[in-house]
Amino acid sequence: MLRFLPELLGLVLVVWALVDCITTPEEALRGLPKVLWVLLILLFPLVGALVYLFAGRARVEGAGTGWSAPQSRPSPRQQVAPDDDPAFLERLRLHKWEQELRERERRLREDEDGPGA
Template sequence: MLRYLPFLLVLALWIYAFVDCLNTPEEEVRHLPKVVWVIIILLFGEVLVGPLAWLITGKVRHAPANGSTPAERHRDAAERWVAPDDNPEFLKSLERDDPRSDG
């Protein structure tokens, strides 16, 4: 089983680069047209030249605007979100809409 590992890693990188190239908008592709990148990835995939070239130079990589990592952006969004039962405005709206309230 271990002897198949290098082949599987090359195949995984090849597939990842191919799908990433197909899903990348044309505006974010650098140096060559997207069709040429697909051909390079497919022709030179088994020797890793095509997929590595795509991953290193073919796509515009965007840095976060404020320098945060994706995990930090997710954590910040989670801190801003408030559950409905903890949101005072939501609870007040329930009291206004409740026909059983005395108000």
């Protein structure tokens, strides 16, 4: 079983590089057009995959994982859940604060007026 491990890892690397190359937009690739990168990976599987991953793959700003979450904010037309909307949460906090303030004022007035007033 262990003797097949290097071949299996090589196959996984080639498939990963090929899928990554195909799904990456043309303008994000470096060096060669997408068609040439795919041909390079297919004609020289291990070497082509390694060259693509180190030289042709687009670099991602930020974390070194190669993956990044979208950094843009949702447009006004996109619906955002209330618990993801900072403006809604702020209004909710202010509303709760106003209710607590009114309740405290009511209790103070009752205490000032006394129990028999």
